[in-house]
Amino acid sequence: MNGTYDPIKRAETLEKYAVKGDSRAYYRFRPAKWYGGIVTGDVTVCNLLCAFCWAGDEIRHHPQKVGKFYSPEQAFKRLCTIGDKKGYRLMRLSGQEPTIGREHLLRLLRLVDKTKYRFILETNGILIGHEKDYAESLSEFSKVHVRVSLKGTNEEEFSALTLAKPECFSLQLKGLENLVSAGVSCHPSAMVSFSPSENIRKLQERLAAIAPFLKSEMEIEELILYPHVTKRLKKIKMGYNIGHDPGCVPKELI
Numbered sequence: 694m695n696g697t698y699d700p701i702k703r704a705e706t707l708e709k710y711a712v713k714g715d716s717r718a719y720y721r722f723r724p725a726k727w728y729g730g731i732v733t734g735d736v737t738v739c740n741l742l743c744a745f746c747w748a749g750d751e752i753r754h755h756p757q758k759v760g761k762f763y764s765p766e767q768a769f770k771r772l773c774t775i776g777d778k779k780g781y782r783l784m785r786l787s788g789q790e791p792t793i794g795r796e797h798l799l800r801l802l803r804l805v806d807k808t809k810y811r812f813i814l815e816t817n818g819i820l821i822g823h824e825k826d827y828a829e830s831l832s833e834f835s836k837v838h839v840r841v842s843l844k845g846t847n848e849e850e851f852s853a854l855t856l857a858k859p860e861c862f863s864l865q866l867k868g869l870e871n872l873v874s875a876g877v878s879c880h881p882s883a884m885v886s887f888s889p890s891e892n893i894r895k896l897q898e899r900l901a902a903i904a905p906f907l908k909s910e911m912e913i914e915e916l917i918l919y920p921h922v923t924k925r926l927k928k929i930k931m932g933y934n935i936g937h938d939p940g941c942v943p944k945e946l947i
């Protein structure tokens with residue numbers, strides 16, 4: 694089944710719930726186990742609707758009910774308080790899509806750049822693919838590494854998983870291309886739980902055509918079967934090849 698919405702337009706429509714001046718809406722700050730320990734700010738609002746998204750439906754569909762606005766300085770303070778207490782060296786924004794609200798993100802990165810922290814920007818990469826100068830603006834920072842999470846391995850899988858227009862998958866790849874051109878540290882990850890091995894191989898070739906290291910550094914993402922995710926997948930009659938119980942995620946995926 695092909696999806697129909699345009700993630701660029703969706704970002705524009707929903708921005709009002711995510712951004713107020715240079716403030717950004719967050720629904721949580723927390724320590725997290727990923728990457729061996731990382732302080733995390735969970736933002737609201739995404740321009741995609743991935744069936745496998747671990748965020749709950751209230752967060753996805755009613756962002757105005759769950760978010761609270763924080764200036765870059767306030768968010769930075771919350772992140773540092775948790776990160777310093779835990780002795781972490783890594784910081785990230787996650788939850789929904791952190792590239793919505795560019796001014797907030799850049800000001801936050803300016804603050805992070807003066808610290809011991811390395812910042813992982815977890816993104817679907819679509820806005821970075823759409824706005825070429827987005828990657829250039831990220832290149833100003835020495836502490837940022839961008840992880841572009843590909844939603845499936847090709848246009849068809851992308852559309853079935855996100856319900857967005859299939860051609861927008863190329864914006865994810867373009868995001869990586871723009872980051873590489875701008876000299877920003879980055880790598881791709883790909884949700885492959887729904888993909889035959891032949892499709893994974895073809896994706897790796899597309900990545901290698903952008904830059905060989907994108908193929909060798911591609912991270913594998915696999916489905917985590919949170920109850921709300923299982924329910925969504927059933928609803929859209931989407932089968933999968935591999936999925937993990939939330940309590941038994943293999944070490945190499947953490």
Ligand code: SF4
Binds near residue numbers: 743
């Ligand atoms: S891009 Fe990420 S945050 Fe947005 S719906 Fe997909 S998995 Fe969730």
